[in-house]
Amino acid sequence: xxxxxxxxxxxxxxxxxxxxxxxxxxxxxxxxxxxxxxxxxxxxxxxxxxxxxxxxxxxxxxxxxxxxxxxxxxxxxxxxxxxxxxxxxxxxxxxxxxxxxxxxxxxxxxxxxxxxxxxxxxxxxx
Numbered sequence: 001x002x003x004x005x006x007x008x009x010x011x012x013x014x015x016x017x018x019x020x021x022x023x024x025x026x027x028x029x030x031x032x033x034x035x036x037x038x039x040x041x042x043x044x045x046x047x048x049x050x051x052x053x054x055x056x057x058x059x060x061x062x063x064x065x066x067x068x069x070x071x072x073x074x075x076x077x078x079x080x081x082x083x084x085x086x087x088x089x090x091x092x093x094x095x096x097x098x099x100x101x102x103x104x105x106x107x108x109x110x111x112x113x114x115x116x117x118x119x120x121x122x123x124x125x126x
Contacts, residue, residue: 011097015076022073029066060119067111068104075100 040047053059079096083089089096 011094015079015097015100018072019076019080022069022076025066025069026073029069055118055122057119057122060116060122064111064115067115068108071107071111072100072104075104 036047036050039050076097079093079100082096083093
């Protein structure tokens with residue numbers, strides 16, 4: 001590691017990066033959502049065309065990514081609050097991060113069918 005490098009590549013840095021990336025992803029989704037919803041006032045036909053594209057398997061996969069981003073951002077946000085406001089938080093921040101990752105993985109596994117079920121039926125039928 002070069003001298004003077006601030007980033008150590010440890011769990012804390014990667015959770016910081018993931019928190020920012022998921023936050024930007026959620027912001028981008030909200031921006032697109034506001035724009036496409038506003039489209040209904042400009043051209044209802046164009047709005048219907050845009051909504052029809054949302055039923056494709058690719059968008060279904062993107063929705064799963066959005067669920068992943070929202071869940072991680074929320075769970076990691078609770079961890080950040082605990083680190084900041086709990087006196088023992090900094091001492092246990094690494095264990096809390098791995099707990100967040102574990103809970104996130106379990107929730108993401110549970111979200112596979114509800115989120116990707118439609119995309120799977122589109123690709124492979126009933």
